[in-house]
Each structure stands twice: as C-alpha cells, then as structure tokens.
Amino acid sequence: MRRIAITLLFFVMSSIAMAQKKPTIMILPSDHWCEMRYFMTTYDNQGTKVKTPNYQQAFMEDTEIGPVISKIGQILTGMGYSLKDAEQEIKSINTKTAEDNVTMSKSSGASLVESPLDMLKRRIKSDVLIQIFWDLSRSGGGHATTFTLEAFDSYTNKRIATSTGSTQGQGSVPDLLAAAVQQNVKPFDKQMDKWFDDQKKNGREINLTVRCWDSWENDLETEYDGEELTDCIQNWLKQNCVGGVFNLSDGTESFAQFEQVRIPLTDERGNAMDARAFATLLRKYLAKSPYNITAKVMQRGLGEAILVLGEK
Template sequence: MILPSDNWCIQRYFITDFDNQGMKMKVPNYKQAFQEDTEIGQVISKIGSLMIDRGFPLKDAEQEIKAIEVRNAENNLTTSKTSGSSISESPLDILKNQSKADIIIQIWWKVNKTDQGKIISFTLEAFDSFTSKRIASSTGNGLPSSEITPVMLQTAVMSHIDKFSDQLNQHFNDMSINGREIKLTIRKFGSWDKDLETEFSGEELTDVILGWMNKNTVQGKYNNSESSENLLRLEQVKIPLLDDKSNGIDARQFARNLQKFLRNSPYGIESKLLNRGLGEAIIILGEK
C-alpha cells in the first residue's frame, strides 16, 4: 500500500489529533488528503504502476480507507458492546490491521523552481507493517522539466526503482528463511487467583509458555525481554509466513494458537486476546 509520508501530510496540514492513552499526538489524516489534494491520487497511481511492473501487488489506500469507514459504521449500528481494554490503535494501525498490507510505502516530494525549469525531489520509503522497521529507501532529484508533478515524479523515481525493489525482495527472502517478526505480551487479570509462577505438573506457567514458543517459532527465535509473576514480554518473535493451509499469519493468529493451547487440559486457562496492528498481540490470562 502506498501512502503520503507524515512530513508531506504535516506540510499540507492534513493532520488530526489522536489520543494515545492520554498522550496527544498528531497523525496524518489520509482521508482528508485524498479528498482535498489534487495530486496525491495521480502520484500514487504513477508510483503504483512502477511497483506492479516489478511484481508487487498493491492495495489501493483510498478505497481501503472508504471500506474501513463503512465497516466501522456498520459495527456501530449493530452492536453497543464496548471494550474495557486500555489498548488503543492509531488510525495507521487500524489501516494496517484491516487492510492486511504487509508493506507500507510512503512517498514524499517537493517541487522547486529553477532557471532551467521545475526540479522535483523525492523520498520513497518502505516499512514493514508488523514491526514499523524501514526495509527499503530511495531518494533523489529529477531533471528540469515543465511536466505536471505526477509525471515528473514518475520519471525521477524510475531511475531508482530497481534498487528499491531489490531491497524489498531481500526483505521477503529473509522472512521466508527466518520468519516474520512480531511482539507478544502475556499479562494476567487482577481477579485471577494464579500467576505466571504458578506450577502445573511441576512446571511454572512461564516455562510452559516458553516451551510452546520454542516449538512454534521459526528456529525457536524470540527474545524474552521482561519476565515476572504478572508479565511476560516477548520481542523479536519470529513466526512462519504461512500456516499449514498456506494462509498468511499475523500476530493475532499466532497468539490465538497459544491461547487455545493454554485453554486445553491440564491448564484450563481462559484468556482475553487483544492486538495492536498486525505485529503485536496481548494475551491477558484469567478470564475473557
């Protein structure tokens, strides 16, 4: 999926305030950008055609945003259930999660006038939706031109696009061998009379969970970054790209398998599963 960069949106005042658990943040307002800017749609179409020519299928960001709004409106009309969770998602997290786009490509550009004509500068960056890590980047300038901005940008990007696509391919090749990276956090409800140090058949629950992780991650790769009786935080968790039915796996689906494992005998542990975007899942033990 291709989107305008944060800086491009801020420069043009396509931003909105987002309350992230009490912290006020300014985030891009993509809907406003698509509705009010006369260039962004054409720019994304031009860059998208270059990516499609190199074998990268794209999702249309504008159409995905519209579809999400429709789904949210339908949900608001059909249910009054509210979540007691403190987990919140930014508009970009919601877009990543509901569109299921593996890679977010952000484009920034600026046109400068010179004596020789208009010169366009650009930066093209790709981020893994699961980790928000930059996986490909390209920047450059076009030649003096009198063309419209989308055509100037397409011409300028053309000379850099092959290196950019090579970086993307390297990322996908690495994931196919070493797995996709996610984060997984295990917590407990205060009402639960057990914790992560409770023993089941002589083995602490933390060790039970880590044993499951060793068997179900790619090459047993993960980092136990924090552990206590109430919290287990796992980072750099490498999960398979596909399940046994060749369907893509995200953090929620991976965590769902652990949730089912803990629900079964001899553990019988109920839990609530939450997610933030595609790449982070939270299991809260004790009840749903």
C-alpha cells in the first residue's frame, strides 16, 4: 500500500508540475535602449533601409546589459520560467549572413529577408521575447531607476505583457533594476500566465501563405476529386489546426493567405511546433495522392511560413 501511495503521490506531483510549467523566455534590451546607446545596424530589406538592434555589439561593448539581463533572468527563472541565453547564441550568429539571406520568388519576383532578430528567434526558439528598457538618474544621495519590461509572442510579435516601475537607492544599476522589477513583477507574471493558458488551450498562432511557382502547370483552382485545391487545403487545416481555427484572409488562383492559424504547441513526438514544422506537414500531405504536388517551404521567423507549390 505504501508503494502504491508513493506512486500515486509521484503521479500527482508530476501532473502538477506539468500543469504549472511556464513558457521559455529570451531577454534582450529594447529597441529604444539600443537606439539611445547607438547599438543599431542598417540593412536592406527589399530596397528599404531598415534599422535593427545590434545585440552582438551591445553585449560586447556595454557593461550593464549582461548583469541586468542576468539579474532579471534570476527573478523570472525563480518564478518557473525557462530562460534561453541570448548572449551565448548571439556570439555564434553571423549577422551579415542573416542580412543577406534573400530568396527570390519565381512567380512574383518578391524577395524574402530574415532580419537578425528573426534569425535569433528561430535559432533559440523561445516562446516569449522579453525586452527591457531602463533609465538611471541622480536623486538626492542616490539614484532613481525606472524600467519598462515588455513581453512579446515570438511567433506573432504581439505584446502580451508589460510592467513599469521605479526605485530609489544606492548600489549598482543591475541591483537597483532588479529591486524595481521584483516589486512590480507579479502583475506581469499574471499577464504571462493568462497568455500561456490561452496558448495551451487554443494553440499557438501563426501565419501561413500558399503560393505557386510560375513554372507549375496547375494553380489553386485546379480540382482534385471534385474540389479546388484551395478548398482541399482548407479541409486539411480544419483537421489539423487546434479547434479547426484559421482565417483565409486573401486569395487568388495563385495565392492564399491564412492568418490566425492555431497550431499545437508540440508535435506528436513532444517537439516544439513552429510555422515551418506545420507547413512541412502540409507539404508532405500534398505530396501524396491524389495531389502529388512538389512544394518548397520557406520560413520567416518562427511564426510565418510560405509554401510554394510546383517545385523545390
């Protein structure tokens, strides 16, 4: 009986631990902080000059950012979050490769570019990106520290939680900032929990685009077993999206844009599911009879995939 009781207790505790599991996070300085300290890089995105934070330079040259992220990371990991180390991953990323990573579409001539941040999110695969901004000013005999903590869904870039606060006292910037965050972190944690509960219940949100190479003899209006290909794809999405939830926001005979596509957090093997993995499942489905369609999957960050039909 004692052995049975211990087994049941272990099962209950494991179930509780599973239920309380929090999302994985990655902490980075905010765009505004990087702009103020001149840690920005300009790259060409389809002819448009885009400025993006140069995190590698920030970690190498700024003496505050590393300790600040470490202190905030300690607070959040103590609350059950799993922290991915952005600094170590950044050291292995060749930013120029990400900036020049452009793919040209055969059907429309459109180009796809993956920004350094998109590349970082894809490689680390955190659920949530947390950005921190802080400002330090003298106050009496010490310093006044204000901060803004914002959390974004890594897949949709939607803001899901925010917290602001301030503290006064003496000490290092990381210690003062940690004290300010500690005093204001509970509402932030509740917002994060609400978002993650929705993800577990209703699935992760991505965007999926289906296009056609101009070399392909068919299109999305080609019929298979009496149904147009667009309808066949929608039937597959109804069966594979969480709750059958997705939205066909735009479409022609050569283009279909699906938004608010809800996918499972993990696949059948327990691996994290992202837009590319989900689009690959659709690609494999269309490769079978009666479709026998060859297709190529392209990825933009974690939350957007493009499936181009006709060839690889």
